[in-house]
Amino acid sequence: MSTARDGGLSRRDFLGVTGALAGSGLLGGAAGGGEPPAGPASIGPGAIRVGLRVNGVPRDADCDARATLLDVLRDGLGLTGAKQACDRGECGTCTVLLDGRPVYACMVLALQARNREVRTIEGLAKGEVLHPVQRAFVEHDAFQCGFCTPGQIMSAVGLLERAPAATPEDVEAGMCGNLCRCAAYVRIRDAVNAVAKGK
């Protein structure tokens, strides 16, 4: 899934930019003197305010301009369902829905999510009533350690909202961006297929 492209940056561009920042001593705001960067108006180095819409609720967060959506969800808003594991757009444990599409939240800058609809695992259940995909994961025992599970479920929800009649082949393709190190893949596939209408 080309999640990073949804935010307008390729994965390579994104890692290049953040990597260059890390190497240039700019982290921590200790920028020192020098010319301001050319191009569009710069923001920072102090904290900036990002207005997000998370699970239908407007949420403001103050963060560094380089903070990822995952940083803001976890550290700023205390929504720790999306996990950080690889931090480089490979494993899918941080998957959330951005305007309905699954994205790796570690590969989206918080700024890029401004004024867009973010949905996380915390927004799925209605009180104690689980979302059908959540219920299917429990019924099919589609996890062991559970660390990848929120990301798996958000990928599945994103897929099934786009394609309620997803076939088993659609499910395999739609779920291929989420790794499970405990290798519960067969049960994850069974759980998602149980909710999908396509047979």
Add this chain to the structure above:
Amino acid sequence: MPKTKLRIGWPGNFREIQAEIPAGDPPPWDADSKLSVVGARLPRVEGPDKVTGRAKYTSDMAPAGMLTGGVLRSPHAHARATALDLGPARKLPGVKAALELEREPRYAGQAVAAVAAESPLQAQAALDAIVVTWEVLPHVTDPEEARRPDAPRVLGGRNPNARGGASENAADEAACGRALAAASASVDLTFRTPVVEHTCLESHGSLASWEGDALTVWDSTQAVASVRDGLARGLQVPANSVRVVKEHMGGGFGSKLGMGETALIAARLAKEAGRPVRVLNDRKAEQTTGGNRPSSVQRLRLGADKAGTLSVMWLESSGTGGVGGGAGCSGPFRTLYRAGVMRDEHTDILTNAGRAQAFRAPGHVQGMFALESAIDALAIEAGIDPLEFRLRNDASDLRRAEYAEGARRIATGRSVRRARGRMYRRLRDRWTPRRSRPGSTPA
């Protein structure tokens, strides 16, 4: 002790035994026990927490006032810090603690110093500000090079890089050679397996918090008691002043059985800062320091007689678990089959690389791959179907029964459970037209 009659075994091979059970112990289960939980389809009790994001892992814990720990790691496989100055880091905004850990790291990634700061970015800035001058020292990362007499000593001094020998009761080499010469079929094969990393999705990490002399550590661990004991030893404090908490863990696979370095670092930083400190491995640190399965090189020489019975088994193995951790892989060799003449010898090789940790039945993955591949090859040399060869040679009655039952189910494509039935039918479709040569099965 009271005696209890138990019926044990497997279908077609049950027997009764008299077992002595200590007074007060519950009766053991046997073939006639009626079990209501084991074998039943029950949802996990923690299921709803895990599918809603409510389940809290160590990396999710963030108490008020928590600082972020960062670790400076060696860029070199072996080097000495001729200068290591934490002063500039301590002066930066938000930095509350800094520790020197090691001036002569012996693998790339080894922890050298640590800081704690108000935010992750401040912690990173502090690590960048640490002044360190490295003198790169001789090192060796290739296990074959490490065995040479002139190789740099990984642990320094006179510690040898290679240690090992033949196991107890091993036949001598001459006897093995004679048995191989007399065998009617034999193979001499060498198998190599690489170092493999656990790659837990949740990295090793710890959150430490002191209240007076009492320490509480949330740790991503498979063994809270070993972390408690490790902390008590490392900090020189009584074990009963240390509490270790783990509710959920994002994968361990053996690499989290002992105390990881983050626990001790977090506890020391928290002590100095007077605030809770969380230290999480980033992905690079996890892959270089979080543990690994050692490599292996296994030379297997096997021989069988005319009847297809193993007559000689000879394993020469070596492997590296970096700066520590045994690389032995002879478990399957010593337990699966018997032969009249058996010899296994193993050499652990130290290299300047991250330390091995237990990984899913240590040694058995490498050992099983090599041994079973060699058994297949020997069966072909002997002109015997590989399954039949195992049925003739396997040392375990139970395993022979399992092989036969597996073959029966595959051949009939039937199973008590529907899902398994599908699996067996798929296997049957590949099994029925197979020829006995490994690799000849149609894909």
